[in-house]
Amino acid sequence: MPTATTQTTYLLRHPTPTELTHIRTQHSTCWAGALTVSQYLTREDHIASTPLTRNGGMTQWVLVDAAADPAHVLASCEAIRKKALVAHTPVDGEKRVPVEEVVAYGIGSVFTPPECRGNGYAKVMLTMLGERLKRHNGQRAGFSVLYSDIGKQFYAKLGWLPHKSSHIELPVRTPAPPRIHPSRVQPLYHADIAPLCALDTAALRTALSTRHPKTRIAFVPDHGTMDWHHNREEFIGACVRPDLGAPAIKGCITASGTRWMVWGRDFSVAGPRLYVLRVVDFGPEEGRREDLMALLSAAVEEAGRWGLGKVVVWNPAESVVGAAGAVVDGVVGVERESDSIASLMMYGKGGSGEAEVEWVLNEKYAWC
Numbered sequence: 001m002p003t004a005t006t007q008t009t010y011l012l013r014h015p016t017p018t019e020l021t022h023i024r025t026q027h028s029t030c031w032a033g034a035l036t037v038s039q040y041l042t043r044e045d046h047i048a049s050t051p052l053t054r055n056g057g058m059t060q061w062v063l064v065d066a067a068a069d070p071a072h073v074l075a076s077c078e079a080i081r082k083k084a085l086v087a088h089t090p091v092d093g094e095k096r097v098p099v100e101e102v103v104a105y106g107i108g109s110v111f112t113p114p115e116c117r118g119n120g121y122a123k124v125m126l127t128m129l130g131e132r133l134k135r136h137n138g139q140r141a142g143f144s145v146l147y148s149d150i151g152k153q154f155y156a157k158l159g160w161l162p163h164k165s166s167h168i169e170l171p172v173r174t175p176a177p178p179r180i181h182p183s184r185v186q187p188l189y190h191a192d193i194a195p196l197c198a199l200d201t202a203a204l205r206t207a208l209s210t211r212h213p214k215t216r217i218a219f220v221p222d223h224g225t226m227d228w229h230h231n232r233e234e235f236i237g238a239c240v241r242p243d244l245g246a247p248a249i250k251g252c253i254t255a256s257g258t259r260w261m262v263w264g265r266d267f268s269v270a271g272p273r274l275y276v277l278r279v280v281d282f283g284p285e286e287g288r289r290e291d292l293m294a295l296l297s298a299a300v301e302e303a304g305r306w307g308l309g310k311v312v313v314w315n316p317a318e319s320v321v322g323a324a325g326a327v328v329d330g331v332v333g334v335e336r337e338s339d340s341i342a343s344l345m346m347y348g349k350g351g352s353g354e355a356e357v358e359w360v361l362n363e364k365y366a367w368c
């Protein structure tokens, strides 16, 4: 009997609508959280219809054995197409580095039905998908990523190598402490996000165009990406906290407009939290600490208003860590070893590990 990895009759294809509903119903046991199965199915359709994911932006994949039963789904996953930038420093003496805009994919919802597990199906599916995404729908991709919830080894063996996966957690206590420097920041609403994302993206392009010893990659922190997170939180918020209305405040910005945070709420049963999706710091050194303290303090207050137990910032700069400690006691630093491990597979020349590639802006906004 051939093993899963040597057999050649496997087929990677898109699921039918009926199959997709069945798959999602199955993996609701893993990822529905506080939602009912029906709410979870509606949420999956909802977040598949955002500007980022609609019109082919998100694709679902299933592995079947064409020779055995082509209707029997052995494993499944999905991939979201995103804009990204890649900067390869040339070997010659050029001061400016060309920054290439590429398509990149975020792979998620990797799932094998319980009765099929341990047969190598997820490995076969991911091996095939990794190859398939290199050129999909006529577009050559720069790289793909996934966020492993099963440690660093499984995906690393398949070519998605772990990158820095740390965060800080600011505890949110009740009653909330008084806001620090409240006049320094103001809230950001939906309509504010797009122009700020455009500024952020322009600055990122410039930053990547300077010489660097490693290849550098980044997901474009664009409005479509933030909007996907916000659609998600709005849907889940309406299901689990209908009493609080829509989560309208999407972040905060300093009065000078040179520093801001975009955030999103996570209502997971395991630990409701406010995630800082992106921290932007274009301001001068002077006033940095006070600005960051004011932004974080506003985030803590917003989390408290929503009953979320902590504020989480992924891979924070030292300045953010320092400011967090000045805002609340009990800030915890976490090096994640098992969940949400940012894992990268480069397509093209060079390796995928941290030794060869620097993942710039490896922050929560890039998660999917």
Ligand SMILES: CC(C)(COP(=O)(O)OP(=O)(O)OC[C@H]1O[C@@H](n2cnc3c(N)ncnc32)[C@H](O)[C@@H]1OP(=O)(O)O)[C@@H](O)C(=O)NCCC(=O)NCCS
Pocket: 030, 075, 109, 110, 111, 112, 113, 116, 117, 118, 119, 120, 121, 122, 123, 124, 147, 148, 149, 150, 151, 154
């Ligand atoms: C993780 C999952 C997709 C693996 O599917 P599978 O088809 O059984 O996987 P394969 O048979 O191809 O590979 C088995 C390998 O996965 C590893 N694995 C499975 N579950 C794991 C877990 N929770 N933590 C770490 N490794 C795990 C096994 O140890 C095994 O490793 P080995 O080959 O070195 O012995 C499946 O268990 C699943 O659907 N789990 C629930 C959803 C989930 O957690 N998805 C992953 C999200 S990142």
